[in-house]
Amino acid sequence: MHRNDYVQMDATAMAEAIKKKHYSPTEILEQCQEAVEAMDPEINAIYYKAFEEARKQVKDGIDLDTPFAGVPILMKDAGGTVKGFPYSGGSRLIEGSVCREDIGLTRRLRKAGFLLVGTTRTPECCFTTPTESILHEINKVPAESVFVLPNNKNIIMA
Numbered sequence: 001m002h003r004n005d006y007v008q009m010d011a012t013a014m015a016e017a018i019k020k021k022h023y024s025p026t027e028i029l030e031q032c033q034e035a036v037e038a039m040d041p042e043i044n045a046i047y048y049k050a051f052e053e054a055r056k057q058v059k060d061g062i063d064l065d066t067p068f069a070g071v072p073i074l075m076k077d078a079g080g081t082v083k084g085f086p087y088s089g090g091s092r093l094i095e096g097s098v099c100r101e102d103i104g105l106t107r108r109l110r111k112a113g114f115l116l117v118g119t120t121r122t123p124e125c126c127f128t129t130p131t132e133s134i135l136h137e138i139n140k141v142p143a144e145s146v147f148v149l150p151n152n153k154n155i156i157m158a
Contacts, residue, residue, distance in 0.1 A: 001027045001028070006035065018064070025058045029055065029070070029117070032051075032072040033117070049117070071113065077121060081102070081103050081106050082099055084099065090124040091125055
């Protein structure tokens with residue numbers, strides 16, 4: 001799988017490609033990680049990377065009957081959302097906390113087959129719209145990192 005193939009697919013297309021065995025969940029996950037590793041140093045968007053945990057999910061088996069089987073997804077670090085993931089809410093006050101259980105949304109995402117691959121940064125306590133905090137600094141989105149897809153939708157990171 002080439003990154004261009006990966007970034008042109010939305011979650012529905014990825015799920016369909018996995019179900020039809022055009023790509024494996026491992027191939028999709030590898031492309032996701034490569035995209036994150038290539039872009040995050042410049043845009044500073046990822047708070048916690050959970051690719052090893054996602055690989056374990058794949059190794060343990062994925063239910064291909066779920067609507068989004070094997071599709072990677074990032075959660076917002078807006079508080080404890082994913083069991084075992086650290087969270088900060090963008091605040092030095094709670095940095096280093098670890099979520100003890102999945103919230104309802106996370107349980108539903110898992111049930112739908114998504115692979116939880118990490119969390120994205122958030123402004124301190126979600127008080128502002130731009131993602132800037134003393135803890136995480138500013139989240140940058142340089143113009144050359146924006147992809148324009150054939151359906152005229154822009155995506156920042158796949």
